[in-house]
Amino acid sequence: MMDTSHPAPKAGRREWIGLAVIALPCLVYAMDMTVLNLALPALSTALQPSSSQLLWIVDIYGFLVAGFLITMGTLGDRIGRRKLLLIGAAAFAAASTVAAFSDSAEMLIAMRALLGVAGATLAPSTMSLIRNMFHDEQQRQFAIGVWIAAFSLGAAIGPLVGGVLLQFFWWGSVFLVAVPVMLLLLLVGPSLLPEYRDPHAGRVDAASVALSLASVLVTIYGLKQIAEHGLAWLPVLLVLAGVVVGWLFVRRQGRLAYPLLDLTLFRRATFSAAIAAYALSCLAMFGVYIFVTQYLQLVLGLSPLAAGLATVPSALAFVAGSLFAPRIAQRVTGASLLVWGLAGAAVGFGLITLAGTGAGLALVVVGMVVMSLGMAPVFTIGNEMIITAAPPERAGAASAISETSSEFSGALGIAVFGSLGTVFYRTGLASAMPPGVPAEAAATAMTTLGGAVAAAESVPGSVGQALLGASRAAFVDALQFNAAAGALIVVAASVVAAAILRKGATADVAAAKAS
Structure with missing residues (x-):
């Protein structure tokens, strides 16, 4: 039972200003995941990368972020979380500057790799610092809500910021956005952010x-x-x-006496339940989202700008949900909010299964909003449960496990849902292929919906229109299938989280009686 005779100290102005300071680099970190996409045409013209080099320019940042998260989380616990954050910020600013003025594809790939290593310091360092700055549970939940909202907002505005910069400046300008933010962190971080390290940490293996x-x-x-x-x-x-x-x-x-991954954390029911909920949520959300973006442009025929605007309500809903979840947690337990948030997200996935009807756009937008409102408490309260379940000296490692699970699950969701959806699309189109479609056009249409749109344009008259209609119908079926699978996954996540938490509560009661 919690000791209420000595309530946790409340955070003051310094801590809240410090939160704003560490939220900014999180926003930039998320922007860097998406801001580059719009610059690819101009970048390709300037640097003339091969197709393989272009893929590495895009992908290596995310790869190295994911690869170094666990290492950086443990390293921060050992050398100091503020120290690691400031080192990462300096490296991020330097790499961003060099990347902006790269004169070859190889140079840009190298700088994107360094950005990934530096970016891996941000998430575990900032979330574990929140653990040390906000000791009151309600304040800490709201602080993590702000932290989550910063990531969500960064991902949402990345393409918008990139578009504005590219309208007036060269492609390298998209990298320079990070520089003043990181310099601000380096300037005020030492005075606003507390330092914390594990006094008993061993060497990093x-x-x-x-x-x-x-x-x-x-x-x-x-x-x-x-x-x-x-x-x-x-x-x-x-x-x-x-x-x-x-x-x-x-x-x-x-x-190991001081492991990189502390397996004992998974013995804690709260930690395991939150990790399971977070990972399964990312699996479903990332897997369905890649089909939704294609649906908006290739099925409904929206322009890239209009499709981007259609995703804004869900991004804002996620930000709002992240900030309001702590208030709801004052009335219900965090465990209940986690479980019911997943159930609510399943309703959003269910609405997306209705895509393809006359109100397809409205249903998808509303479904994504409901999904975001349900997922926001899972991300906010779930991450709070993860870092508070771990001992204070292992908060960096715990937050790194959380972020790594989301990276893994997101990649797995894209791969699994993408593969299943593609099989569903190809099977549906093969059975509905209109007569008279040339073999080459049919083969192209069977690859992706984008290929089908291009193939339909090459086939004149009603046959081309029939091919376009059949391919869009097959893709809608694939989207509906994936959305239904996503709904089942988050329902399963809700059940699994509830079962783990119930089992943990029973074990706690038994331990209390035994003592």
């Missing part, structure tokens, strides 16, 4: 770093290849190799 990095990079790369090109032996073998290396990594952690 180099072999564990290598194993974790190899496992994450190989697995996510394999999943991405499956998502882009479908099932094939090489990417499947890569995923299996990554899983094997991951098993070796986990096995090694159990033998």
Whole structure:
């Protein structure tokens, strides 16, 4: 039972200003995931990268962020979370500046890689600092809501900021947005942010770093290849190799006095339930979202700008839900909010299954808003449960596990849902292929909906229109299937989280009686 005779101290002005300071780099970190996409045409003209180099320019940032999260979380616990955050901010500012003025594809890939390593310091350092800055539970929940909202807002405004910059400046300007934000953090961070480290931390195990990095990079790369090109032996073998290396990594952690991944954290019911809910939510959300964006443009025929605007309500709903979830948590327990938030998100997925009707756009927009409102408490309260379930000295490692689970689950969702949706689309189109479509156009249409749209334009008259209609109908069926699968996954996540929390509560009661 919580000791209420000595309430936790309330955060003051310094802590709230410090929160604003660490929220800004989180916003920039999320923007860097999306802001580059609009600059690709101009960048391609200027640097003339090969197709392979262009893919690495886009992908290597996210790969290395995911690969180094666990390492950086543990490193922050060891050398100091503020110190690691400031080192990361300096590296991020320097790499962003050099990236903006890159004169070759190789140089830009190298800088994007460094940005990924520096970016991996931000999430675990900032969330674990929140754990040290806000000791009152309600204030800490709201602070994490602001932290989550910063990531959501950054991802949402990335394309908008990129579009404005590219309207007036060269492609490299999209990288310079991060520089003043990181310089502000370096300027005021030492005076506003507290330092915290584990006084009993051991050295960081180099072999564990290598194993974790190899496992994450190989697995996510394999999943991405499956998502882009479908099932094939090489990417499947890569995923299996990554899983094997991951098993070796986990096995090694159990033998270390100061492990990179603290397996004892998973013995805590609250921690396990929150991680399960968070991971399964990301799996479903990322998997369905890639189909929704294609639906808006290739089925409904919206322009990229109009499609982007259609996603704004859900982004704002996520921000609002993240900020209001702590207030709701004052009336119901965090566990209840986690479980019912997942159930509410399932309703949003259910609305998306109705896409393709006359009110398709409205249903998808409303469905995404409901989904975001349900997911926001899972992200906000779930992350608060994760870092408070861990001992204070391991908060960095706990937050890194949280972020790594979301990266893994997002990649897995894109690969699995993308593969299933593609199979569903191809099967549906094959059975509804209009007569008279040339074999080459039919083969192109069977690859993706984008290929079908291009193929339909090359086929004159009613046959081309019939091909376009059949391909869009097949894609809508695939979207509906994936949305239904997403609804089932978040319902399952709700049930799993409730079961783990109930089992943990029973164990706690039994332990209390025994003592």
